[in-house]
Amino acid sequence: MASEQSTSRSGGMELGRFLYARRTQTRPDQVGLTAGTGLRRTPGLRREELATLAGMSIDYYVRLERGKETRPSPSVLDALARALRLDDAEHRHLRELATQAARYAPELPPPPSRTVRPHLKLVLETLRPSPAYIISRSMDLLAWNPGGLALYAGLADWPATQRNLARYLFLHPAARTLFRDDWEYQVRGCVARLRAQAGLDPDAPDLTSLVGELKRSQRELSRKQKGSKNREKARLKVARAHAQVTDARREFHHQLSTKLIRDNQAIGVEDLAVKGLARTRLAKSVHDAGWAQFVAMLEYKAARYGRTLVKIGRFEPTSQTCSACGIKNGPKPLNVREWTCTACGTLHDRDHNAAINVKTAAGLAVTACGAPVRPGLVPAQREETGSHGSPPEPRAA
Numbered sequence: 001m002a003s004e005q006s007t008s009r010s011g012g013m014e015l016g017r018f019l020y021a022r023r024t025q026t027r028p029d030q031v032g033l034t035a036g037t038g039l040r041r042t043p044g045l046r047r048e049e050l051a052t053l054a055g056m057s058i059d060y061y062v063r064l065e066r067g068k069e070t071r072p073s074p075s076v077l078d079a080l081a082r083a084l085r086l087d088d089a090e091h092r093h094l095r096e097l098a099t100q101a102a103r104y105a106p107e108l109p110p111p112p113s114r115t116v117r118p119h120l121k122l123v124l125e126t127l128r129p130s131p132a133y134i135i136s137r138s139m140d141l142l143a144w145n146p147g148g149l150a151l152y153a154g155l156a157d158w159p160a161t162q163r164n165l166a167r168y169l170f171l172h173p174a175a176r177t178l179f180r181d182d183w184e185y186q187v188r189g190c191v192a193r194l195r196a197q198a199g200l201d202p203d204a205p206d207l208t209s210l211v212g213e214l215k216r217s218q219r220e221l222s223r224k225q226k227g228s229k230n231r232e233k234a235r236l237k238v239a240r241a242h243a244q245v246t247d248a249r250r251e252f253h254h255q256l257s258t259k260l261i262r263d264n265q266a267i268g269v270e271d272l273a274v275k276g277l278a279r280t281r282l283a284k285s286v287h288d289a290g291w292a293q294f295v296a297m298l299e300y301k302a303a304r305y306g307r308t309l310v311k312i313g314r315f316e317p318t319s320q321t322c323s324a325c326g327i328k329n330g331p332k333p334l335n336v337r338e339w340t341c342t343a344c345g346t347l348h349d350r351d352h353n354a355a356i357n358v359k360t361a362a363g364l365a366v367t368a369c370g371a372p373v374r375p376g377l378v379p380a381q382r383e384e385t386g387s388h389g390s391p392p393e394p395r396a397a
Contacts, residue, residue, distance in 0.1 A: 013067040053083035188248040257297040266308040268362025323356035
């Protein structure tokens with residue numbers, strides 16, 4: 001697995017190096033652009049100029065050149081070849097590099113199994129007549145006893161593969177009647193649970209398909225005629241949905257920050273470059289997490305209750321450094337979740353190793369903050385201070 005990941009990285013980097021070399025060797029006047037009167041700091045074409053000529057977004061081209069995008073389509077390669085004025089041999093070489101980069105690119109994870117182990121089904125039967133059921137991470141109803149299914153009126157009318165508590169809460173007409181007193185509270189909890197799971201695995205197919213289905217209200221808005229009452233109703237519906245998401249995120253941040261402040265005397269967090277993370281394929285999950293709002297809550301609660309909050313600089317290589325020996329092993333793509341230190345041979349979980357490094361860096365920062373700035377006082381020698389009972393020696397005027 002490690003060799004495949006390294007091959008994928010090297011293949012993507014070779015493709016990026018080739019694009020960079022050809023971009024810097026192509027002058028603007030060769031492709032019909034004017035160089036302008038000012039000084040160009042970039043030799044050859046700028047990234048945005050090449051992206052415009054090829055008809056793609058600048059972010060996508062940047063990922064290609066940096067080796068983070070390993071599956072460009074044939075039409076994208078042809079557009080780049082036309083923009084860079086590649087000949088047949090160079091065009092063929094570009095396709096070969098793209099094929100090599102895509103050969104070992106990581107595949108999307110398969111959907112989770114819906115099979116429930118027999119002993120869990122036996123537990124459900126043992127609990128009868130008490131209601132009980134088993135749900136997946138995306139709130140799919142996997143197994144139940146008669147009482148558990150009867151908790152949600154009308155859920156038994158749906159096929160077994162469609163029985164999902166989030167889908168029931170948002171789409172079933174009986175849900176509002178069942179939760180008439182606390183429907184909004186149930187919605188906030190459901191949204192918070194789905195967002196927490198999506199943050200752990202943003203590419204999970206079961207979560208993405210469910211969220212796509214629940215976002216149909218946003219698509220319905222675009223089909224309403226402007227100025228009509230139906231459009232205004234749809235706009236208010238979408239606004240309420242966004243307000244519920246915002247409230248759910250804020251409530252989750254308040255609960256988690258309060259628990260951390262209450263249970264710990266010192267907390268260390270990383271000062272993440274959110275703008276940089278937002279340019280990756282995790283942009284939606286990064287913005288949904290609301291890191292800045294969460295850190296701001298930690299700051300004012302730590303000041304209120306006398307706790308210590310230490311921010312680790314964003315340039316601290318917490319994911320690259322071995323927490324066992326302290327050797328820096330270099331940058332790693334986000335899809336690498338486990339890695340082995342080349343110096344000491346320790347197998348690390350990426351997140352656990354980074355947490356240890358954050359803790360270590362936070363301890364050093366606290367020590368540095370509490371250290372005395374001025375040097376301590378040095379006691380004077382006996383012959384340097386005071387009077388010792390002997391008359392001073394005569395001195396010349």
